[in-house]
Amino acid sequence: xxxxSLIAALASAALVVSPATAxxxxxxxxxxxxxxxxxxxxxxxxxxxxAQGAPAAASGAKPAQGTPATAxxxxxxxxxxxxEGTAATAPATDKKPEAAAEAPPPVPQKVxxxxxxxxxxxxxxxxxxxxxxxxxxxLQAAPKTDDNYAWAQYFLxxxxxxxxxxxxxxxxxxxxxxxxxxxxVIPRALDTLKDLTDRPHDDVMIDEQxxxxxxxxxxxxxxxxxxxxxxxLVDLRVGNERWANTHFAKLSETTAEASHAKFAxxxxxxxxxxxxxxxxxxxxLGLSKDEKLTREARxxxxxxxxRLRYERQDYTGALEAYNLVKLPELDPGRASLYLEEAWxxxxxxxxxxxxxxxxxxxxxxxxxxxxxxxxLLRALIYRDLxxxxxxxxxxxxxxxxxxxxxxxxxxxxxLTQDIRLRRAANSHGGTQRASRFVETLxxxxxxxxxxxxxxxxxxxxxxxKLYDLSRAEAVRVYDARLAEAVRQEAxxxxxxxxxxxxxxxxxxxxLYERVKxxxxxxxxxxxxxxxxxxxxxxxDGEYWNDELKSYRVSIESRCIEETP
Amino acid sequence: MRYALxxxxxxxxxxxxxxxxxxxNPGAVSAIQERQYRMNHELYxxxxxxxADAFYKGLTGSVSYTYxxxxxxxxxxxxxxxxxxxxxxxxxxxxxDFDVAPTASAFxxxxxxxxxxxxxxxxxxxxxxxxxSSVLHFEAFLLGGGTVVKIDRQDGFRPxxxxxxxxxxxxxxxxxxxxxxTNNVVFAGASRxxxxxxxxxxxxxxxGATE
Numbered sequence: 001x002x003x004x005s006l007i008a009a010l011a012s013a014a015l016v017v018s019p020a021t022a023x024x025x026x027x028x029x030x031x032x033x034x035x036x037x038x039x040x041x042x043x044x045x046x047x048x049x050x051a052q053g054a055p056a057a058a059s060g061a062k063p064a065q066g067t068p069a070t071a072x073x074x075x076x077x078x079x080x081x082x083x084e085g086t087a088a089t090a091p092a093t094d095k096k097p098e099a100a101a102e103a104p105p106p107v108p109q110k111v112x113x114x115x116x117x118x119x120x121x122x123x124x125x126x127x128x129x130x131x132x133x134x135x136x137x138x139l140q141a142a143p144k145t146d147d148n149y150a151w152a153q154y155f156l157x158x159x160x161x162x163x164x165x166x167x168x169x170x171x172x173x174x175x176x177x178x179x180x181x182x183x184x185v186i187p188r189a190l191d192t193l194k195d196l197t198d199r200p201h202d203d204v205m206i207d208e209q210x211x212x213x214x215x216x217x218x219x220x221x222x223x224x225x226x227x228x229x230x231x232x233l234v235d236l237r238v239g240n241e242r243w244a245n246t247h248f249a250k251l252s253e254t255t256a257e258a259s260h261a262k263f264a265x266x267x268x269x270x271x272x273x274x275x276x277x278x279x280x281x282x283x284x285l286g287l288s289k290d291e292k293l294t295r296e297a298r299x300x301x302x303x304x305x306x307r308l309r310y311e312r313q314d315y316t317g318a319l320e321a322y323n324l325v326k327l328p329e330l331d332p333g334r335a336s337l338y339l340e341e342a343w344x345x346x347x348x349x350x351x352x353x354x355x356x357x358x359x360x361x362x363x364x365x366x367x368x369x370x371x372x373x374x375x376l377l378r379a380l381i382y383r384d385l386x387x388x389x390x391x392x393x394x395x396x397x398x399x400x401x402x403x404x405x406x407x408x409x410x411x412x413x414x415l416t417q418d419i420r421l422r423r424a425a426n427s428h429g430g431t432q433r434a435s436r437f438v439e440t441l442x443x444x445x446x447x448x449x450x451x452x453x454x455x456x457x458x459x460x461x462x463x464x465k466l467y468d469l470s471r472a473e474a475v476r477v478y479d480a481r482l483a484e485a486v487r488q489e490a491x492x493x494x495x496x497x498x499x500x501x502x503x504x505x506x507x508x509x510x511l512y513e514r515v516k517x518x519x520x521x522x523x524x525x526x527x528x529x530x531x532x533x534x535x536x537x538x539x540d541g542e543y544w545n546d547e548l549k550s551y552r553v554s555i556e557s558r559c560i561e562e563t564p
Numbered sequence: 565m566r567y568a569l570x571x572x573x574x575x576x577x578x579x580x581x582x583x584x585x586x587x588x589n590p591g592a593v594s595a596i597q598e599r600q601y602r603m604n605h606e607l608y609x610x611x612x613x614x615x616a617d618a619f620y621k622g623l624t625g626s627v628s629y630t631y632x633x634x635x636x637x638x639x640x641x642x643x644x645x646x647x648x649x650x651x652x653x654x655x656x657x658x659x660x661d662f663d664v665a666p667t668a669s670a671f672x673x674x675x676x677x678x679x680x681x682x683x684x685x686x687x688x689x690x691x692x693x694x695x696x697s698s699v700l701h702f703e704a705f706l707l708g709g710g711t712v713v714k715i716d717r718q719d720g721f722r723p724x725x726x727x728x729x730x731x732x733x734x735x736x737x738x739x740x741x742x743x744x745x746t747n748n749v750v751f752a753g754a755s756r757x758x759x760x761x762x763x764x765x766x767x768x769x770x771x772g773a774t775e
Binding site for chain 1: 589590591592593594595596597598599602689691693697698699
C-alpha cells in the first residue's frame with residue numbers, strides 16, 4: 001500500500017458522504033390529505049389520514065372548461081426535470097425520442113372532474129395501475145392553480161412508485177417540491193423523495209435540485225434536517241466550509257444527519273491537511289463507534305482510521321481499527337479491506353498471517369476483484385521467506401492475469417472497452433452509482449412496457465419519453481465517470497506491473513545466488529498457530545464465509561544465515 | 565533387488581510431483597478460529613424412550629448436571645431418569661390369552677427409574693452448512709459410567725454400566741441440543757444381564773462459559 005491509500009480513504013469516505021441515507025421518516029401523519037373517496041380502503045404505504053381542510057374534492061373543484069384547449073401537455077403533465085433539460089441538449093442516440101419530439105402534441109381531451117375522485121379511490125383501493133392513467137389525464141386537463149393539482153401529482157407519483165417506476169415517480173415528486181403550489185403536499189413529497197434516495201436515483205434531480213435548493217423555513221424537523229445536511233454537502237463540495245457549517249449547526253446532535261455531517265466535515269478537512277492530526281483520527285474513531293450512523297458509515301470511519309494510522313506507520317493501531325469493522329454474519333466483506341489488512345500484517349512482520357489473508361482473496365467471492373497489489377504482496381512475502389520460485393511465479397501471475405488490460409494500455413486502446421478495467425471502475429465510487437442508476441432505468445423502462453395497456457397512450461408515451469431522455473443523460477454521466485475511473489485503474493495496474501517487473505528481476509538474481517559453503521538455514525521461528533482456545537480447520541480449497549478472516553499459512557523460511 | 569528397483573521406478577514420478585507441488589505452493593493453509601462454543605456448567609433436561617423391551621416401552625424424562633473440565637473432557641456428575649412404562653400389546657396378549665402371571669420374571673425387569681454418573685469425551689467438534697445460508701456447530705461425544713437401576717420388583721436396585729454416544733448441536737453460547745443414545749448393561753441377577761438402551765433428546769443450558 002502506498003500513499004494512494006490516503007486518496008483511497010478520501011474516495012471511500014466520499015462514497016459515504018454523497019449518497020447519504022435517510023433512515024428517519026418524518027412524522028407527517030398529521031399533515032392534511034385529500035379525503036379518500038367513500039368506500040375506499042386504506043392501503044398500506046398509502047397516506048391514509050383524512051384531511052383537515054384538505055383540498056376540495058375534484059367534483060367540487062372546477063377543472064376549467066376552457067383551459068384544456070390552452071393547456072400544453074408538456075407543461076401540465078410532464079415534469080420538466082433537470083435531467084430532461086440536460087438530456088435534451090445531449091446527442092440523442094435513440095430515434096424514438098426524436099420522432100416523439102417531432103410529432104405534433106396530442107390535443108388535450110376534456111376530463112370529467114369525477115375522474116380525480118375515481119382515481120383516488122382506485123389508489124386507496126390498492127389499484128395504482130388503474131389510478132395512474134386517469135390521474136395523468138386529469139393533470140393534463142386541470143389548470144395548475146387547481147386545489148387538487150399537487151395532490152394529483154403526488155398520487156400519480158405514489159402510484160408509479162408502487163408500480164416499480166421509481167424514477168418516474170421521483171420526477172413528479174421533484175416537480176411538487178420545486179413548484180411548491182400546495183404547502184400541504186410538499187412535506188409528504190419530500191418524505192417520499194427522501195426514501196427514494198436509499199435506492200439508485202438521479203442525484204442531480206433529487207439531491208441537488210430538490211434538497212440542495214429547498215427553502216428550509218417551512219419544513220418539518222426531520223425533513224428539514226435532511227435538507228440542511230444535503231445543502232451543507234453541496235456547500236462542502238464547492239469548498240465553502242463556513243456555509244456548510246451554518247447548515248450543519250442547525251442539525252440536532254442526536255440525529256443521524258448530524259453524525260453524517262461530522263463525517264463529511266472530517267473528510268473535507270482530511271483533504272486539506274498534509275499530515276492528519278491525532279485529533280482528526282480520534283474524531284474518525286469516535287464516528288466509528290457512533291450508533292446513530294449506519295453500520296456501513298461506521299465501517300467507513302473505522303477504515304479511515306486504519307488507513308490514516310497505516311500512513312503514520314502505526315501498524316498495530318491500524319490493525320485495531322480494521323478489527324472495528326463489523327460485518328453481518330457470513331458476509332464475505334470487501335476485498336480492499338482484506339488487502340489492506342494483509343499489507344498491515346506484512347508491515348507488522350506477520351508474513352504468514354498476511355499470506356493467509358491473500359488466500360482469502362482467492363475466494364470465489366473476490367475472484368473478479370481488481371487487486372493487482374495482491375500478486376505483488378504475495379511475491380514479496382515469498383521472497384522474504386526465500387521461496388524464490390513461488391515468488392517469481394506470483395509476480396508473473398499479475399502480468400499473466402492482466403495481460404489483455406496491459407496490452408490495451410500499451411496500444412492506447414479505448415480502456416472503457418476492457419472488461420477488467422471496466423469492472424474495476426464500476427465497483428466503487430461515482431461510477432458505481434451511475435452504473436446502478438442506468439441499470440435501474442433499464443429495468444424500469446422494461447417494466448413500463450408491461451403497463452402499456454393499462455396506462456393509456458398518453459401516459460405511456462409520456463413515460464417512454466421520460467425514460468428515454470433520462471437514460472440518455474444517465475448514460476452520458478456514466479460514460480464520463482467511467483472514462484476517468486478506468487484511467488485511474490489503469491494507472492494502478494501499470495504501477496503494480498512495474499513493481500512486479502522489478503521484483504522478478506530481484507528474485508531472478510536471488511535464484512542463482514551462490515550459497516556459501518557451510519551456510520545454515522535460518523532457525524525457524526516459533527510460531528504458535530493454535531492456542532488451546534482455538535480450533536483449526538485445514539483448508540482444502542473449499543472456502544467458507546465464516547473462515548475468510550481466519551486463514552493462516554504455516555510455511556518455513558528457507559533463508560540461509562548471512563554468515564555461516 | 566529387481567523388485568525394489570521396480571517399485572522405486574514407479575514411486576519416483578509421484579515423489580517428484582509432490583516435491584514440485586511443494587516448491588510451487590509452499591506452506592499449508594488452515595482456518596484458525598477461536599472456538600465459538602465452549603461448555604462449562606451444563607444443566608440438561610431431556611425426554612426419551614426405552615425402546616428395546618418387547619413387553620413394555622418406557623417414556624422417559626431426564627435431568628442431569630455435567631461439569632466440563634475442558635473442551636474435550638467432562639464429567640456428567642449426576643443424571644436421573646424416570647420412566648413411564650406402557651405395556652405392549654404382546655404383554656397384554658400373553659396375560660389375556662395365555663394367563664402369564666404379571667409377576668413373571670421378564671415382566672418384572674421393567675425400569676422404573678435410574679440414576680448414574682458418566683465421563684464424557686468429545687473428540688469431534690465441527691460445523692456444517694445449513695441450506696448454504698447458515699453454519700451450524702456441533703460436537704460428538706462418547707460417554708461411559710455407572711448406573712443404579714430401579715426395576716419393578718421388590719428390592720429392585722441393580723447396578724449397571726452405561727455406555728453410549730451422542731451429538732450436540734450448538735444453538736448459542738448458553739443453549740444447545742443433545743441427542744444421546746446409550747445402553748445400560750444391567751446386572752439383573754448373578755448370571756443374568758439385561759440391556760436397557762435409551763434414546764434421549766434434550767436441551768442443555770450452559771452456565772459460566774467464557775465468551
